[in-house]
Structures are given as C-alpha cells and as structure tokens.
Amino acid sequence: MTQDTDHKYYKELIDLQDAEGVEAQFRSLLEVPIESISDLEKWLKDEKDLMMKITEAMTGHQVDFYRNTEDADIKSTYLHDQKVIHPILMKYEAKLNEKCCGSPYFYQLDENRYGLMRRVRESKVKLFREENIPLMVKEQELCTKYSEIMGGLTVEWEGEEKPYPSIQSKLDLLDREVREKAYHAMMSAHQGIKPDIDAIMDELVQLRHQIALNAGFENYRDYMFVVKNREYTVQDCYDFHDNVEKHIVPAWNRLADVFKSKLGVDTYRPWDNTAKLLKNPPYSEVSALLDGVSEMLGKTDPYFGERFEYMRKHGLLDLGDRKGKGPGAFCTFLPVSGDTFVFANFSPSFDSLSGLIHEMGHAVNGYLGFSEHGPFEEYQLRAEVAELYSFGMELLLLDKLDHFYPEKEEFKSVQREELRWAFSMLLKPLTGDIFQHWMYTNPMHTAKERDEKYFEISKRYGLNPVDTSGFEEEIGMSWADTIHYFHYPFYTIEYAIAMLGALQLLENYQKNPEQAVLSYKKGASADYNQSIASIFEETGVNFDFSEPAVKRMGEFLEKTIQDI
Numbered sequence: 215m216t217q218d219t220d221h222k223y224y225k226e227l228i229d230l231q232d233a234e235g236v237e238a239q240f241r242s243l244l245e246v247p248i249e250s251i252s253d254l255e256k257w258l259k260d261e262k263d264l265m266m267k268i269t270e271a272m273t274g275h276q277v278d279f280y281r282n283t284e285d286a287d288i289k290s291t292y293l294h295d296q297k298v299i300h301p302i303l304m305k306y307e308a309k310l311n312e313k314c315c316g317s318p319y320f321y322q323l324d325e326n327r328y329g330l331m332r333r334v335r336e337s338k339v340k341l342f343r344e345e346n347i348p349l350m351v352k353e354q355e356l357c358t359k360y361s362e363i364m365g366g367l368t369v370e371w372e373g374e375e376k377p378y379p380s381i382q383s384k385l386d387l388l389d390r391e392v393r394e395k396a397y398h399a400m401m402s403a404h405q406g407i408k409p410d411i412d413a414i415m416d417e418l419v420q421l422r423h424q425i426a427l428n429a430g431f432e433n434y435r436d437y438m439f440v441v442k443n444r445e446y447t448v449q450d451c452y453d454f455h456d457n458v459e460k461h462i463v464p465a466w467n468r469l470a471d472v473f474k475s476k477l478g479v480d481t482y483r484p485w486d487n488t489a490k491l492l493k494n495p496p497y498s499e500v501s502a503l504l505d506g507v508s509e510m511l512g513k514t515d516p517y518f519g520e521r522f523e524y525m526r527k528h529g530l531l532d533l534g535d536r537k538g539k540g541p542g543a544f545c546t547f548l549p550v551s552g553d554t555f556v557f558a559n560f561s562p563s564f565d566s567l568s569g570l571i572h573e574m575g576h577a578v579n580g581y582l583g584f585s586e587h588g589p590f591e592e593y594q595l596r597a598e599v600a601e602l603y604s605f606g607m608e609l610l611l612l613d614k615l616d617h618f619y620p621e622k623e624e625f626k627s628v629q630r631e632e633l634r635w636a637f638s639m640l641l642k643p644l645t646g647d648i649f650q651h652w653m654y655t656n657p658m659h660t661a662k663e664r665d666e667k668y669f670e671i672s673k674r675y676g677l678n679p680v681d682t683s684g685f686e687e688e689i690g691m692s693w694a695d696t697i698h699y700f701h702y703p704f705y706t707i708e709y710a711i712a713m714l715g716a717l718q719l720l721e722n723y724q725k726n727p728e729q730a731v732l733s734y735k736k737g738a739s740a741d742y743n744q745s746i747a748s749i750f751e752e753t754g755v756n757f758d759f760s761e762p763a764v765k766r767m768g769e770f771l772e773k774t775i776q777d778i
Contacts, residue, residue: 223529224274225550228267233298239264240306244313254319258328261310266589270550272299279358280540280557281532283365296354301347308342311335330443330594330743337440343428349421356414356421360700363410364541369403371396378403379535383495383563385488390479397485401688404695411694412661418700423657434654438704443596445746450759451651451707455644457764458710462640463678465772469637470679481681484689491627495562496618500534503560507570510614515731518607521581522574525556533558533570542697543569545576545604549589554580567618568608568632575607576600582739594742597705598757599749601712602719603738605639606753608632609720610731626778633775639713640768641676646696646706648674654703665690711759717767718755720774730754 229235243261248254272295279292314320315335323332369381381403384396419434426437439448474482476491497503504526512519525531530553543558554577560566579600583590612632616625648671653664669690673682682689698705723730737753750757 223551223553223555224270224277224548226271226274227550228264228271230268230271230275230295230299233302236268236299237302237306240302240310244306244309248313248317248319251319251322254314254317254323258314261314262591265591266549268299268303269592270548271295273546273548273555277546277555277557280361280365282538283362283540284538293355293358296358297351300354301351304347304350305344307338308344311339311342315339326741327743331591334443337443341429341437341440343425346425346428349425349428353418353421353425356418357701360411360414360697361540363407363414364697365538367403367407367541368537369399371399377535377537377539377559377561378541379559380561383561383566385485386490386492386495386563386565388489388491388493390477390486390489393485393489394483404688404691408691408694412664414700415664415694416661419653419657419659422654422703426654433657435651435704438654442704448651451647453761454707454710454759454764455648457759457761458640458644459674461761461765461768462637463675465768466637466641466676467679469634469772469775473634474679482679483681484677484685487677487680490564490631492564492619492624492631496564496567496628497562500560503533503562503567503570504531506617507567507574510571510611510617511574513614514610515735517735518574518578521578525554525577528553530555532556533560533566535559535561543573545573545580547580547584547590547595552581552584552589564628564631567615568635571608571611572604575604578607579603579738582735583742586739587742590742596746597708598711598746601709602715602750602753602755603734605636605709605713605716606719606734609636609716610723610734612720629778630775633771633778636713636717637771637775638676640710640764643706643709645671645675646693646698647704647710649693650699650704650706664693668693711757714759714763714767715750715753715755715757717771719753721770722754724774 228239243257243264246253246257246260248257275288275292275295278288282288315332320332364378367378368375369378370376371381378400381396381399385393387393387396422434426432426434429437431437431440435448470482470487473491474486477486477489479486497506508519508522508526511522533556539559540557541559543556543560545554545556547554556570556573556577558566558569558573560569580590609632612629615628615632619625619628645668649668652667652671653659656663659667665687669682669686672689672692677689693699719730719734722733733752733754737749740749740752744752747757756763
C-alpha cells in the first residue's frame with residue numbers, strides 16, 4: 215500500500231523558522247506580572263498553550279523526517295528545530311521554571327492538580343546548567359545522524375539491496391536455512407556501519423557524562439534518575455535484575471527446551487531464538503494488516519476500533535517499509551490537534567502485527583487521557599504508565615489473533631508466541647538497563663569493551679539458553695540495533711515493569727473480560743498527575759516488581775503458555 219507522505223496531519227500555529235518571533239513570545243511570558251494565585255494559574259495556562267504549539271510543530275517535523283530521511287527540505291526543517299529552536303526552548307524553559315518556582319504563590323497551587331508539576335519544575339531548576347545547552351544540541355545532532363544511518367541501511371539479498379526490516383522479518387520463518395541466511399546477511403550489513411555507530415556512541419557517552427558532571431553528578435546514570443523523576447531507586451533496579459535472573463531466566467530456559475523440540479533442532483542457535491512456529495506471515499499487504507487489527511480492536515471494545523478507523527481515515531498511520539524510512543516504531547502525541555500518530559517501519563511478520571497492536575495501546579491511552587484531561591505535558595508522560603497500556607492492549611487481544619491465524623493449531627501457536635514475547639519483555643529490557651548502567655558508570659570504556667559487556671549481559675538473560683559459540687562478536691555489536699540507547703537513554707527497564715502490570719491485567723481478563731477492559735479504559739483515562747502506583751491501581755493492577763511479584767507473575771505466565 216502506498217503511503218501519502220505529503221498529507222498534513224499536524225497543525226503549525228507557530229512559525230519556527232522565525233526564531234526571533236519564538237523568542238519574543240517567551241520574553242513576553244517572562245514579563246507578565248504574577249500578583250495572585252489566579253494570575254499564576256492563568257500564566258501557567260498561557261505557557262502551556264505556547265509550549266503545545268511549539269511541541270506539535272516540532273513533533274510533526276520529526277515524524278516527517280522519520281518518514282523520509284532522504285528528503286533534503288524535510289531534513290533541513292528538522293535540523294533547524296534541533297539546532298536553533300531546541301536551544302531556545304532549553305534557555306527559556308529554565309527562565310520560566312525559575313519564574314514559576316520563585317513565585318510566592320507556587321506552593322499555594324493545588325497539590326492534586328499541580329503536585330507533580332511542582333516536583334518536576336523544582337528538579338529542573340536544580341539540574342539546569344547554561345553550559346549544557348550546546349552539549350544537548352550536539353547530542354540531538356548525533357541521534358539524528360544515527361537515524362539517518364539506520365534509515366538508509368539495506369541488506370544484500372539474492373543479488374538485490376533490500377530494506378533492513380524486510381530481511382529482519384525472515385527470522386520468523388520456519389525454514390531454518392532461510393533464518394540462518396538472513397541472520398548472516400543482517401550481521402554483514404551491521405559490520406558495514408559499525409565504525410560509524412561506534413563513533414556516535416563513543417561521543418554520546420562522553421557528552422552525556424559531561425552533562426552530568428556539569429549538573430553536579432558523578433555519572434549520567436544518577437543524573438538521569440533525577441531527570442526522569444523516577445519513583446524508585448537505583449537499588450530497586452538492581453534488585454529487580456536479580457529477581458528476574460532468579461525466577462524468570464530458569465522458566466525462560468524451560469520454555470526454550472520446549473521451543474527447541476518443536477523446531478526439531480538439536481542445537482539452539484541465534485537464528486532459532488527468533489523463529490515463530492507459524493507457516494506464513496500474518497499478512498502480505500499493509501491494507502490487510504489494517505483491516506484485521508481494526509476488527510480485533512473493535513471486538514475488544516467499540517471505542518478501540520473507532521479510534522483506529524479515525525486514525526486510518528485521517529492519515530495518522532504510516533506502517534510499511536521503504537528505503538529512506540527511519541528505524542523502529544513509535545506512537546507520538548499531537549497536543550494541539552488532540553491526535554496521535556503511529557509510525558512504524560514494518561515488513562510482513564508476526565512482530566509487525568503485535569507491534570501495531572502495541573502502538574495502538576499508546577494511541578488509545580493518548581485519546582482517552584486527552585478527552586478527560588486535555589493534552590499531555592511532557593513531564594506527565596511516564597514510560598512505566600505508557601507501556602502498561604501498550605502491553606496491556608497486546609494481551610487483551612490475545613484471544614482474537616485467530617483473525618490472522620484461523621487454523622486451530624496455528625492459533626494456539628501464535629498465542630504461545632505472543633506470551634513468549636511477554637516473557638522476553640521481562641528479560642531483554644533488563645539486558646538494556648544493566649548495559650546502560652555499566653556504560654554510563656564506566657564512561658571511559660572502549661568500543662570493544664562495550665561489545666564484550668553487551669554479549670556478557672545478553673547471555674545472562676535472554677540468550678541464556680542459546681548456543682552462541684562463534685557469534686560472540688555479532689551478538690556483542692547487536693546493541694546498535696536498539697534506538698533507545700541513542701534517542702531515549704535509560705528507557706528500557708520501564709518495559710519490564712509495565713509487563714508485570716500487563717500480565718496482571720491478562721490474569722484479570724481471564725476471570726472477567728468485560729471488567730478487565732473497563733479497568734483498562736479507566737486507568738488509561740486516569741489523571742496524569744497521580745503517582746504511578748495510583749494509576750496502576752485504577753487499572754486494577756499493582757505497581758510491584760518485588761521478588762514475590764516477579765515469582766508469581768512468572769509462574770502465571772509459564773502456566774498460561776502450558777494451558778494453551
């Protein structure tokens with residue numbers, strides 16, 4: 215299906231090319247006198263309105279770039295935002311935070327409505343350093359360079375240059391020879407870009423370390439915990455790592471033995487760890503993917519299906535693979551329009567099907583939240599909450615995968631595969647979390663040491679049951695395929711935390727489907743300003759990644775797979 219990449223899906227209510235005009239609007243806000251609590255609340259609304267206009271335009275430009283990284287005009291607009299507008303934003307955000315926090319009425323603001331905002335602003339005032347602005351601009355430039363490299367990555371396949379995702383999807387096929395061939399072809403493609411990717415990451419680590427030092431921290435890890443306003447500690451993360459290793463890895467190994475037997479292989483190799491016990495991809499054309507997911511969402515709840523069709527009609531979905539398209543998949547919010555946009559670089563595969571459902575969980579969360587409380591502000595978008603609804607949507611639709619897999623045994627296989635994916639989301643995110651803890655607390659490491667550490671951690675978790683002999687180097691460099699390490703540092707453990715909540719949602723759904731869906735919608739439309747634990751509670755689940763919680767949900771997941 216051809217995508218209309220020229221369709222205007224966002225609003226530009228501010229001219230970002232006029233940098234002086236943007237600055238003038240910020241200066242005007244700074245000059246407003248605040249002489250009462252009502253003055254402060256009006257000022258906060260005016261500030262929010264300006265930030266929403268800027269955010270929507272910048273988001274639209276970013277998505278445009280991801281949709282076509284090779285268009286010179288689109289790239290120029292995006293880079294202008296990063297190099298010119300982003301520094302202005304950082305400069306004036308600091309001044310606005312100081313004005314707000316310095317107001318005598320700041321602590322008179324209602325705690326329920328403004329409590330989270332107050333805490334975030336106070337931490338930003340403490341963290342801000344003028345000298346970090348050019349470092350953060352350079353950081354964004356490096357991330358853009360990474361996206362360009364990955365967007366242009368192709369794989370030599372049977373005499374042709376193919377988009378990377380189209381070969382990646384072949385790892386799902388039953389034919390082991392094809393899987394192995396695809397694995398080697400992908401690794402060869404990675405070898406070609408490895409020096410450039412290493413250079414980018416080397417520079418990012420040093421930049422980020424300096425940003426942390428400038429802000430008064432010993433390392434970037436500790437700095438990011440404050441930036442992200444995490445509601446748990448570094449030690450909590452270490453305990454979670456250990457709990458998963460103790461209770462989830464052994465279950466994962468038992469599951470691997472079953473999977474190896476079903477594949478009919480004696481040795482479980484890296485290209486076997488990705489295979490799906492499915493005869494064919496679930497669709498061949500993007501239109502079939504859209505039709506099927508629309509039906510599955512509608513059967514789960516009419517609102518879910520209606521939102522999907524709305525997005526489809528209004529050009530808010532771009533899913534197929536094509537050369538020059540950026541890597542990965544994401545859902546992003548357009549605060550002025552009140553819409554969400556789902557971007558993905560998909561080739562026909564089971565992962566693409568589950569990936570679209572995942573992103574629609576984010577989209578539904580965005581629409582429900584917007585309808586109840588107005589547009590999100592950046593500080594309210596906590597990943598532990600957001601991923602609860604994306605993973606939750608995947609598991610709520612588990613019993614409807616027969617739309618794509620109508621044959622009884624294959625339907626059971628795809629349900630097991632979705633749950634196997636859930637298992638992996640208790641493992642792979644922790645690999646990434648430990649990897650980043652190590653990277654940023656050891657900032658002087660070499661590229662070789664980085665690859666060796668990634669291999670070591672991977673073997674500790676998701677690759678524990680895999681015979682990796684002879685592929686240590688390939689696995690060690692495979693971290694370069696993960697966009698989060700570049701664009702979203704320390705955004706990985708949230709996936710595992712959210713999956714524990716989503717599994718509780720599945721447990722509730724098995725007992726009472728209607729009530730579980732209602733709880734999902736209630737939580738997804740909850741007040742953003744609550745604690746993470748409170749939002750989880752409104753969804754009917756617990757925000758808990760203690761050892762008993764990890765053990766219980768691991769046992770539940772393993773039993774659910776066995777029972778299918």
